[in-house]
Amino acid sequence: xxxxxxxxxxxxxxxxxxxxxxxxxxxxxxxxxxxxxxxxxxxxxxxxxxxxxxxxxxxxxxxxxxxxxxxxxxxxxxxxxxxxxxxxxxxxxxxxxxxxxxxxxxxxxxxxxxxxxxxxxxxxxxxxxxxxxxxxxxxxxxxxxxxxxxxxxxxxxxxxxxxxxxxxxxxxxxxxxxxxxxxxxxxxxxxxxxxxxxxxxxxxxxxxxxxxxxxxxxxxxxxxxxxxxxxxxxxxxxxxxxxxxxxxxxxxxxxxxxxxxxxxxxxxxxxxxxxxxxxxxxxxxxxxxxxxxxxxxxxxxxxxxxxxxxxxxxxxxxxxxxxxxxxxxxxxxxxxxxxxxxxxxxxxxxxxxxxxxxxxxxxxxxxxxxxxxxxxxxxxxxxxxxxxxxxxxxxxxxxxxxxxxxxxxxxxxxxxxxxxxxxxxxxxxxxxxxxxxxxxxxxxxxxxxxxxxxxxxxxxxxxxxxxxxxxxxxxxxxxxxxxxxxxxx
Amino acid sequence: xxxxxxxxxxxxxxxxxxxxxxxxxxxxxxxxxxxxxxxxxxxxxxxxxxxxxxxxxxxxxxxxxxxxxxxxxxxxxxxxxxxxxxxxxxxxxxxxxxxxxxxxxxxxxxxxxxxxxxxxxxxxxxxxxxxxxxxxxxxxxxxxxxxxxxxxxxxxxxxxxxxxxxxxxxxxxxxxxxxxxxxxxxxxxxxxxxxxxxxxxxxxxxxxxxxxxxxxxxxxxxxxxxxxxxxxxxxxxxxxxxxxxxxxxxxxxxxxxxxxxxxxxxxxxxxxxxxxxxxxxxxxxxxxxxxxxxxxxxxxxxxxxxxxxxxxxxxxxxxxxxxxxxxxxxxxxxxxxxxxxxxxxxxxxxxxxxxxxxxxxxxxxxxxxxxxxxxxxxxxxxxxxxxxxxxxxxxxxxxxxxxxxxxxxxxxxxxxxxxxxxxxxxxxxxxxxxxxxxxxxxxxxxxxxxxxxxxxxxxxxxxxxxxxxxxxxxxxxxxxxxxxxxxxx
Numbered sequence: 014x015x016x017x018x019x020x021x022x023x024x025x026x027x028x029x030x031x032x033x034x035x036x037x038x039x040x041x042x043x044x045x046x047x048x049x050x051x052x053x054x055x056x057x058x059x060x061x062x063x064x065x066x067x068x069x070x071x072x073x074x075x076x077x078x079x080x081x082x083x084x085x086x087x088x089x090x091x092x093x094x095x096x097x098x099x100x101x102x103x104x105x106x107x108x109x110x111x112x113x114x115x116x117x118x119x120x121x122x123x124x125x126x127x128x129x130x131x132x133x134x135x136x137x138x139x140x141x142x143x144x145x146x147x148x149x150x151x152x153x154x155x156x157x158x159x160x161x162x163x164x165x166x167x168x169x170x171x172x173x174x175x176x177x178x179x180x181x182x183x184x185x186x187x188x189x190x191x192x193x194x195x196x197x198x199x200x201x202x203x204x205x206x207x208x209x210x211x212x213x214x215x216x217x218x219x220x221x222x223x224x225x226x227x228x229x230x231x232x233x234x235x236x237x238x239x240x241x242x243x244x245x246x247x248x249x250x251x252x253x254x255x256x257x258x259x260x261x262x263x264x265x266x267x268x269x270x271x272x273x274x275x276x277x278x279x280x281x282x283x284x285x286x287x288x289x290x291x292x293x294x295x296x297x298x299x300x301x302x303x304x305x306x307x308x309x310x311x312x313x314x315x316x317x318x319x320x321x322x323x324x325x326x327x328x329x330x331x332x333x334x335x336x337x338x339x340x341x342x343x344x345x346x347x348x349x350x351x352x353x354x355x356x357x358x359x360x361x362x363x364x365x366x367x368x369x370x371x372x373x374x375x376x377x378x379x380x381x382x383x384x385x386x387x388x389x390x391x392x393x394x395x396x397x398x399x400x401x402x403x404x405x406x407x408x409x410x411x412x413x414x415x416x417x418x419x420x421x422x423x424x425x426x427x428x429x430x431x432x433x434x435x436x437x438x439x440x441x442x443x444x445x446x447x448x449x450x451x452x453x454x455x456x457x458x459x460x461x462x463x464x465x466x467x468x469x470x471x472x473x474x475x476x477x478x479x480x481x482x483x484x485x486x487x488x489x490x491x492x493x494x495x496x497x498x499x500x501x502x
Numbered sequence: 503x504x505x506x507x508x509x510x511x512x513x514x515x516x517x518x519x520x521x522x523x524x525x526x527x528x529x530x531x532x533x534x535x536x537x538x539x540x541x542x543x544x545x546x547x548x549x550x551x552x553x554x555x556x557x558x559x560x561x562x563x564x565x566x567x568x569x570x571x572x573x574x575x576x577x578x579x580x581x582x583x584x585x586x587x588x589x590x591x592x593x594x595x596x597x598x599x600x601x602x603x604x605x606x607x608x609x610x611x612x613x614x615x616x617x618x619x620x621x622x623x624x625x626x627x628x629x630x631x632x633x634x635x636x637x638x639x640x641x642x643x644x645x646x647x648x649x650x651x652x653x654x655x656x657x658x659x660x661x662x663x664x665x666x667x668x669x670x671x672x673x674x675x676x677x678x679x680x681x682x683x684x685x686x687x688x689x690x691x692x693x694x695x696x697x698x699x700x701x702x703x704x705x706x707x708x709x710x711x712x713x714x715x716x717x718x719x720x721x722x723x724x725x726x727x728x729x730x731x732x733x734x735x736x737x738x739x740x741x742x743x744x745x746x747x748x749x750x751x752x753x754x755x756x757x758x759x760x761x762x763x764x765x766x767x768x769x770x771x772x773x774x775x776x777x778x779x780x781x782x783x784x785x786x787x788x789x790x791x792x793x794x795x796x797x798x799x800x801x802x803x804x805x806x807x808x809x810x811x812x813x814x815x816x817x818x819x820x821x822x823x824x825x826x827x828x829x830x831x832x833x834x835x836x837x838x839x840x841x842x843x844x845x846x847x848x849x850x851x852x853x854x855x856x857x858x859x860x861x862x863x864x865x866x867x868x869x870x871x872x873x874x875x876x877x878x879x880x881x882x883x884x885x886x887x888x889x890x891x892x893x894x895x896x897x898x899x900x901x902x903x904x905x906x907x908x909x910x911x912x913x914x915x916x917x918x919x920x921x922x923x924x925x926x927x928x929x930x931x932x933x934x935x936x937x938x939x940x941x942x943x944x945x946x947x948x949x950x951x952x953x954x955x956x957x958x959x960x961x962x963x964x965x966x967x968x969x970x971x972x973x974x975x976x977x978x979x980x981x982x983x984x985x986x987x988x989x990x991x
Contacts, residue, residue: 122584442619456958
């Protein structure tokens with residue numbers, strides 16, 4: 014069965030979409046009013062079902078995406094861990110940000126303070142657009158689905174056509190596990206097709222949407238989301254160049270390791286990571302340029318699908334034919350299918366002269382090496398970048414880089430020191446997001462437990478009797494949620 | 503000096519705007535890198551300077567807005583309290599949401615966890631559009647300015663022409679206090695004129711914007727904000743009907759008090775509160791309709807400015823001439839200037855048949871009384887509303903209204919029990935916001951300490967040495983900020 018015929022046969026019809034949206038709407042109340050711990054139990058069961066199906070899912074994913082089975086197994090494990098970590102977030106209850114102000118007749122504002130109690134509740138049905146490059150972790154059962162479900166929202170998942178069979182099989186397993194765990198019907202559904210995705214995004218029953226993909230694709234969807242009669246939050250993770258800055262001291266201390274690790278990082282997953290280091294600044298005279306020029310780059314690996322292949326080739330041709338750019342090193346068939354990895358070369362002066370052109374994202378196995386003369390150039394160079402998911406410094410503790418760190422924190426959601434941006438751990442303190450065009454919502458993350466915040470909205474209850482309050486706001490606090498009471502935590 | 507000539511003379515020119523934006527950009531680093539407690543000290547000094555100027559400011563405000571001096575004095579007190587409460591928020595440090603994950607080689611995701619530390623930092627220069635109806639609390643030194651400055655951002659304040667002299671004088675006092683307190687130049691500036699506001703909103707140096715005003719005005723500005731090459735968060739607080747639901751039991755127990763309090767609430771400030779109860783549902787046979795029909799409404803009071811006057815008259819004409827609407831009671835000159843208060847009347851059946859028309863916001867001293875037959879009608883009636891800032895129930899503890907509370911929490915940011923929505927206390931648990939069109943960002947509040955979150959963005963630091971971390975993420979925690987460490991609070 015070819016991927017193509019399968020994708021074509023599966024486009025969601027208008028009638029199917031209407032039914033799915035109606036069911037999602039119906040599921041709002043029963044899913045959202047489940048206790049957080051009960052939702053956590055359901056997420057755990059979904060995770061267990063997916064883990065148990067690894068032997069079916071991984072070969073399917075490998076066939077459709079050309080990604081290596083080992084990498085895919087790790088990604089599935091990451092995804093089921095993610096579901097369980099959101100379960101833990103629910104049981105902890107801190108995500109509710111519960112706040113209680115007792116009535117205070119002497120509140121210094123000048124008027125008595127009423128009894129006010131505020132916490133977060135589900136925002137409503139969420140439309141998730143799956144990514145192509147992580148068929149598990151940013152797809153059907155990925156981070157957006159996990160965080161939106163955890164927050165108490167039904168999810169309508171627009172499948173990526175690049176791994177359609179995997180998407181359908183993953184959804185079947187999820188649906189069976191959800192039903193088995195007693196989740197309400199309609200809490201999750203898969204849709205397919207560009208038109209179905211757009212129609213769903215316009216539907217008033219959808220209350221938030223998330224997306225991982227290209228800048229033009231994400232911006233077009235964002236424009237739909239914010240142009241609706243009722244505009245909705247749109248959390249798009251789009252493009253990033255992920256610059257890396259090597260200080261002269263780091264180059265002197267660890268030049269060989271940096272060269273080797275950089276080559277691994279920019280070619281990981283054939284360069285199809287949104288955190289791929291697309292630019293590396295290296296000091297003149299450190300020998301790194303020469304080492305890279307002499308390096309043997311990894312073999313060519315087939316890209317995820319035809320659109321990524323043609324996009325990569327087009328962008329690489331543009332970049333490598335730029336008058337300010339040279340080819341530093343590349344494998345035998347840099348524009349072939351599969352494409353051999355490429356490193357381009359330019360200088361700090363050129364980047365300062367034409368930053369937008371030379372810093373354009375090239376999604377695939379290519380990166381740009383930029384030679385600079387003096388540590389003091391790095392701040393002005395860093396300032397040339399648009400918003401980023403990550404920015405990295407390789408330095409020594411004695412390097413005077415506080416100013417550079419500050420500029421990078423203005424530009425990027427995650428700043429790294431002596432590590433590499435590929436690999437985004439799912440943790441409590443992770444931040445995967447950044448100023449536009451890294452994302453459309455610089456104040457949020459799509460990885461880590463804080464990702465749940467995207468799919469919640471606050472409500473305050475004023476003067477309410479105990480029995481009509483959400484449990485986390487009742488005096489007895491049966492959920493034992495952490496709370497702020499009268500401004501004290 | 504007439505208001506008009508003063509407003510005309512003060513339109514910010516392109517050259518002035520360029521200088522203001524350049525200065526705001528320059529102030530980003532020095533203001534944002536001040537310790538939170540130092541910024542709190544500055545806010546305290548601004549508050550003290552405004553309090554000390556009350557005798558100048560209140561007469562100016564009264565002249566320009568027609569609001570009573572007593573109300574204005576209370577509003578100024580609220581505003582300076584607000585500045586101090588954000589100062590307290592800064593000293594507490596919880597707003598930083600500091601999270602530390604120590605490196606963990608056995609992290610169950612399947613790959614070692616790096617050392618990750620995440621906290622919030624200022625988003626960048628904020629453009630605040632002042633409201634007309636609260637010349638202190640939602641204007642030059644109001645909640646948006648206070649929360650954006652507290653978050654560490656320079657503020658460019660677009661003055662409302664309805665109280666231009668007051669705006670200029672308030673800004674002068676603030677600027678003097680900021681300078682005296684050692685705040686960097688450029689941290690605050692006032693601009694005037696519709697075009698200057700739009701140009702500022704389009705400028706790439708502005709990184710977020712907030713607005714309080716009408717639905718069409720707010721939506722037009724939001725469209726600019728999200729259409730920029732780099733779209734930015736736009737926090738608009740627009741319109742709300744603020745429905746009130748009186749149960750039969752409450753009507754029986756406290757009908758007289760409800761009638762009296764409702765009349766006070768909908769005519770407070772001549773009905774020019776975004777939380778004015780615009781609709782009240784009363785049970786048939788309770789006598790409330792008859793009591794309201796016989797009520798003597800308060801005297802006519804001049805509205806804030808000509809645009810509000812003409813908007814009120816137009817909307818009231820539309821509503822009262824609707825075939826499903828009757829006039830219940832009104833003063834001698836309901837369409838005059840000043841306009842006498844009006845109560846309109848219709849029934850539940852009519853509202854179910856034409857909700858959008860009958861629930862349209864009428865900004866000024868008017869409200870609609872809707873008679874219903876049975877408590878069970880309230881849920882379907884509540885469902886007819888768009889997003890709201892508030893929704894209110896007057897009931898008895900034994901009323902079966904859990905379902906109604908749930909629908910109202912889906913619709914509104916604040917739900918009240920046996921109180922009235924006018925009066926929005928500045929507290930830790932306040933929520934002033936709601937689904938569109940109440941606001942353009944259902945996940946935020948513009949009143950209360952959580953309002954600071956709108957003007958922050960998260961950054962994670964991976965693998966960093968102590969001396970390059972923000973203080974709240976250093977092991978020593980010199981700010982003593984509350985933190986989540988390895989998932990534990």
